[in-house]
Amino acid sequence: MTENTQLIRGILEGCILALVRKRESYGYWIVEKLRESGFSDIHESTVYPILNRLEKRGLFMSKRKPSKLGPPRKYYSISNKGLVELERFAKIWKIIRNNVDIILREELN
Amino acid sequence: MISLTRQSKKIVIFSSILIGLLIISSIIMFVFWLNNRSGNSLLWILIVIIFFALISAVLMIILIVKRRGYSSFLRNDYYEVYERIAAALENSTLSIFERKEILLDISELLLQAQEKKRPVNSVIENNIEDFIERIKLSYGYRNGIVFNILSGIQNLLFVLTIVQAAIYLIRNTNSFFEVTMGLMMLPYMFLLSFLLLPLLKYLISRQKIIWFIIALVGLVSLFLGSNELLRRFGSNIAWVQTYFEKEITFISSWFIVIILILVMVLSWLAKWFMRRQSIKKMKAAW
Numbered sequence: 001m002t003e004n005t006q007l008i009r010g011i012l013e014g015c016i017l018a019l020v021r022k023r024e025s026y027g028y029w030i031v032e033k034l035r036e037s038g039f040s041d042i043h044e045s046t047v048y049p050i051l052n053r054l055e056k057r058g059l060f061m062s063k064r065k066p067s068k069l070g071p072p073r074k075y076y077s078i079s080n081k082g083l084v085e086l087e088r089f090a091k092i093w094k095i096i097r098n099n100v101d102i103i104l105r106e107e108l109n
Numbered sequence: 110m111i112s113l114t115r116q117s118k119k120i121v122i123f124s125s126i127l128i129g130l131l132i133i134s135s136i137i138m139f140v141f142w143l144n145n146r147s148g149n150s151l152l153w154i155l156i157v158i159i160f161f162a163l164i165s166a167v168l169m170i171i172l173i174v175k176r177r178g179y180s181s182f183l184r185n186d187y188y189e190v191y192e193r194i195a196a197a198l199e200n201s202t203l204s205i206f207e208r209k210e211i212l213l214d215i216s217e218l219l220l221q222a223q224e225k226k227r228p229v230n231s232v233i234e235n236n237i238e239d240f241i242e243r244i245k246l247s248y249g250y251r252n253g254i255v256f257n258i259l260s261g262i263q264n265l266l267f268v269l270t271i272v273q274a275a276i277y278l279i280r281n282t283n284s285f286f287e288v289t290m291g292l293m294m295l296p297y298m299f300l301l302s303f304l305l306l307p308l309l310k311y312l313i314s315r316q317k318i319i320w321f322i323i324a325l326v327g328l329v330s331l332f333l334g335s336n337e338l339l340r341r342f343g344s345n346i347a348w349v350q351t352y353f354e355k356e357i358t359f360i361s362s363w364f365i366v367i368i369l370i371l372v373m374v375l376s377w378l379a380k381w382f383m384r385r386q387s388i389k390k391m392k393a394a395w
Contacts (some may be wrong), residue, residue: 027214027217027218027221028218028221043231043232043233043234044218044222044232044233045232045233045234045240045243046243048214048215048218048244049240049243049244049246049247050247052211052214052244052247052248053246053247053391056247056248056249056388056391057388057391067217069182069217069220069221069224070179070182070216070217070220071178071179071213071216071217071220072213072217073217074214074217
């Protein structure tokens with residue numbers, strides 16, 4: 001899977017919003033979660049620009065906390081704007097998934 | 110034994126050559142001064158040049174050998190990637206605060222990978238340029254041409270002030286505002302501000318040190334060479350005579366100083382506003 005296509009990045013934005021909804025999270029944890037969920041060839045270099053973008057757009061809030069590794073670690077939490085955006089993503093995704101399923105069912109069977 | 114990355118070694122070698130050449134030429138000028146003794150100001154300038162060359166050599170080596178901040182915890186293979194990213198970010202529309210924030214995040218990512226014993230290319234793919242582009246885009250779209258023009262204006266004001274100050278010190282003129290310089294300096298300063306400095310910055314960001322030296326020597330030789338050709342074959346043409354003989358004062362009064370400061374501040378504000386707008390205009394990726 002080419003992880004850098006616009007489609008995948010768009011989907012990843014929605015998935016990351018969903019992952020951060022329940023708990024304050026940091027970059028490495030988010031990458032691990034995405035890998036566990038099947039995005040096995042995801043790199044930090046794909047996720048980091050997405051996290052940055054979500055933060056700059058005001059969908060995430062961030063806070064640095066001390067880490068034993070050295071540099072203070074950045075923790076992300078979802079903002080109200082982020083929750084609205086997540087809901088919008090979930091709706092759009094449902095429509096896209098249904099549409100694609102219909103086409104695949106009709107054409108492949 | 111201090112372990113340097115390949116890139117740092119190249120920078121040390123080439124910068125040492127450049128500084129060495131600067132010191133040698135200053136010594137030659139000093140010997141020339143000893144034979145002629147044509148004024149004390151030249152001697153002082155030579156002493157200042159040699160002093161700054163030595164200081165910059167020491168600082169450069171300290172900066173390269175002593176890794177700054179958290180990046181000092183990184184092993185060489187991780188640090189090499191960090192160094193490439195840091196260099197690439199230098200030549201971007203990102204502000205210094207944005208760059209610092211990114212580098213802090215990157216050092217955290219790399220340290221985490223190092224701790225988990227994961228190879229560096231499993232964190233940052235081999236295509237670092239593409240990664241940098243995506244980071245830049247995560248701050249929204251910024252028109253690089255407009256940013257370069259604004260930086261060019263800032264470079265020009267800086268160069269203009271430095272050149273006038275240097276001539277003021279060399280000639281020992283009564284007032285800074287009375288300093289005149291050749292009209293032919295103007296295209297040189299434009300070339301330096303809008304072409305040479307951005308080009309050198311670009312080459313450094315891509316870590317093309319050899320091309321950096323070639324571009325530097327090449328462009329300066331091209332400018333001096335074309336001037337020399339013009340002087341030799343075009344001395345009968347009126348505008349060529351004006352170009353070589355006309356003396357002008359760029360910063361001639363406090364009023365001009367205030368205008369220059371205003372232009373500088375406005376160009377900074379324009380950059381700040383454009384950065385802010387690019388973030389505001391960002392939309393969802395789906």
